[in-house]
Amino acid sequence: MKIKLFCAAGMSTSMLVAKMQESAKKRGLDAEIVAYPESHLGKETDDCDIALLGPQVGYQLGKAKGICEPKNVPVAVIPMQDYGMMNGEKVLDFALNLKDK
Amino acid sequence: MDGMELISFKIISAVGTAKSMYIEAIQAAKQGNFEEADRLIEEGSNIFIEGHHAHGSLIQQEASGEKVGFSLLLMHAEDQLMTTETFKIVAQEFIELYRNVKMLSKGENRNED
Numbered sequence: 001m002k003i004k005l006f007c008a009a010g011m012s013t014s015m016l017v018a019k020m021q022e023s024a025k026k027r028g029l030d031a032e033i034v035a036y037p038e039s040h041l042g043k044e045t046d047d048c049d050i051a052l053l054g055p056q057v058g059y060q061l062g063k064a065k066g067i068c069e070p071k072n073v074p075v076a077v078i079p080m081q082d083y084g085m086m087n088g089e090k091v092l093d094f095a096l097n098l099k100d101k
Numbered sequence: 102m103d104g105m106e107l108i109s110f111k112i113i114s115a116v117g118t119a120k121s122m123y124i125e126a127i128q129a130a131k132q133g134n135f136e137e138a139d140r141l142i143e144e145g146s147n148i149f150i151e152g153h154h155a156h157g158s159l160i161q162q163e164a165s166g167e168k169v170g171f172s173l174l175l176m177h178a179e180d181q182l183m184t185t186e187t188f189k190i191v192a193q194e195f196i197e198l199y200r201n202v203k204m205l206s207k208g209e210n211r212n213e214d
Contacts (some may be wrong), residue, residue, distance in 0.1 A: 011177060012113050015106075056117025056181070059124040080148070084114030085107070 001031045002047060003095050005078075006038040006064070007054030016078075019088025020095075029092075041067055050095045051075040055083050074098040105170050108155050112178035115152030119145040120185040123192040130199040138196045142189070149185060156182055 003020070007013040013035040024031040036044050038057045041064055045051055051073050053064055058077040068075040076098055082090040122145030130138040156179070163169045 008117075012110065012174070015110075015174075054117065055114055056121055058118065058121040059128065080114050080118045083117075084111045086110050 001029075001049045001099075003031055003033045003050045003052065004044055004048045005033070005035045005052045005054065006041055006044075006057065006060075007035065008038060008056050010035045010037045013054050016083065016086055016088065016091060019086050020092050021088075023088040023092045027092075031092075038064075045071055045073050045075075048073055050099050052091070052095055053077045055080045105172065106174060108159060109172070109174045109178040111155040112152040113181050115148050115155070116178075116181045116185040119149035119152070120181070120188055121145075122148070123185070123189050127192050127195045127199075130196040133199075133203055135196070135200055135203075138199075142193060142196070146189065149189070152178075152182060152185075 005013045005017060017033050017035045020033045021031075024033065038053070038060055041051070041060075045068050051064065051068050053061060053075065055077055061075070061077055064075045076094070078091055079094065081087075082094065122141045126138045126141035126145065129135075129141060159169050159175075169175075
C-alpha cells in the first residue's frame with residue numbers, strides 16, 4: 001500500500017513520515033509512506049492508495065480533491081493536533097480509515 | 102522525540118493551520134462571502150495564538166537562564182511563525198480590497214439600471 005503525504009516543502013512532514021513508518025512496521029503492515037511537496041500532487045497521485053495533506057496546505061483540499069477523486073484516491077487534511085504531536089499511530093489510523101470508507 | 106522537537110512541531114502545526122485559514126479567508130472574500138472570510142481570519146488568529154504561546158515558553162525558558170538548544174527544525178518553526186504573522190496583515194488587506202471592489206461594482210450596476 002502506498003500512502004503519500006503532501007505539505008508545503010516536505011520538510012516537517014518527512015519527520016512525521018518516519019513516525020508513521022515506525023507504526024506501520026510495529027503492526028506488520030506492508031506500507032510505503034513518502035512525503036512530497038504539494039506541487040507534486042498531480043503526478044504523484046497516479047500510483048498512490050491514500051493521499052494526505054499537511055495542515056499548512058489545507059486550503060488546497062478543494063484542488064486536491066479535484067485531482068484525486070477521478071483517480072479514486074481518498075484525500076484529507078491531517079488533523080492539526082496529531083500533526084503537532086507527531087503522532088504517527090493516529091495519523092496512520094486516520095489514513096487507513098480513509099481507505100475503508 | 103525530545104521536548105524541543107515537540108514544541109517546534111506544535112508551533113509548525115498551529116501556525117501552518119492558521120496560514121492555511123488566512124488563505125481560505127482570501128478565497129472566501131473573492132467569492133463575495135465576507136462573513137466566512139472574517140470568521141476564518143478570527144479562527145486562524147485563535148489557532149495562531151497556540152503556536153505563539155509555545156514559542157513564548159521557549160523565550161521565557163531562555164530568559165530564565167535555561168539554555169534552549171538550537172536546531173534547523175526550530176528555525177523552520179520560527180520562519181513559519183513570522184511568515185504567518187505577516188501573511189495575516191496581507192490577507193486582511195486583500196479582504197478589504199475585495200469588499201471595496203464588490204461595493205464599487207454594485208454602485209456601477211445601479212448606475213446602469
